[in-house]
Amino acid sequence: MEEAGTKKRKMGERRAADNKKATTTAKWPVVKPKLNLQIRRLKDTDLFTVQNLFSAVESRAFIKAAESIGFEHQGSLGPTRGEAYRDNDRTSVNDPALADAIWQSGLSKLFSDIKIRGKVAVGLNPNIRFYRYKVGQRFGRHIDESVDLGVGKRTHYTLLIYLSGGSKTNGKSDSSKQKDSVSEPLVGGETVFYGSRNGVVAEVAPAEGMALLHIHGDKCMLHEA
Known part of the structure; x- marks a missing residue:
């Protein structure tokens, strides 16, 4: 999210270098205001x-909107070259209106009483990223960087919103029907956070529509997905 202090908006983890952002205009869904949202803090951490x-x-x-733009595969040189292992697909957009719509849907009220170094959150980073993981893909251990957005604003939190997860199936499948990313059930995909001595601090399983902030x-804690 962005801040006057603030927080950083992402639908995936932060990468130090930006790739070319999507220029295709997607038809984003209307994000309706949510009442009675509640924050759950994990194990006395900043999670x-x-x-x-x-x-x-x-x-x-x-x-569906992200897939209409199109994803590009993201790789890395790997830990031996000083980069986190990375194997996933990504697309990104710079959309202040979408960032504001998500912020105003309920996050602004939730974080009105939370201060970071004496500053309060005022919105989300308009650089929004969508990540897609196929079977066997992952993003190795890494940290997310803070971003200077100018005019006195800097990001302090990563916001991830899981668009799939927690789906229930009857264990049967029809191989004659082609599955897309919306209908295919998710297996795995946990985001794992590590503390000192590489001990696991928290392991967060994806749930459709759930937000995770760290x-x-x-x-930033070392983490992987």
Whole structure:
């Protein structure tokens, strides 16, 4: 999210170098205001979850909109070259209106009483990224950097919103029907955070429409997905 201090908006983890952003205009779903959202803090850390920030309909509509833009594969040189292992697909947009719509849907009220170094959150970073993981893909251990947005604003938190996860199936499949990213059930995909001595601090399983926030910059915990 962005801040006057603020927080950083992402639908995936932060990467130091930006790739070319998508120029295709997508038809984003309308994000309706959510009442009675609650923050759940994980194990006395700077990790928070918010259930049902997006509805199931909104989550699936965002998947279709992102796929209409198109994803590009993201790789890396790997840990031996000083980069986190990376194997996933990504697309990104710079959309202040979309960032503001998500912020005003309920996050602004949730974080009105939270201060970071004496500053309060005022919005989201308009650089929004969508990540897609296929079977066997992952993003190795890394940290997210803080971003200077100018005019006195800097990001302090990463916001991830899971667009799939927690789906229930009857264990049967029809191989004659082609599956897309919306209908295919998710297996795995946990985001794991590590503390000192590489001990696991938290392991967050994806749930459709759930938001996960974690502090980044000089206080960011090592994590992987």
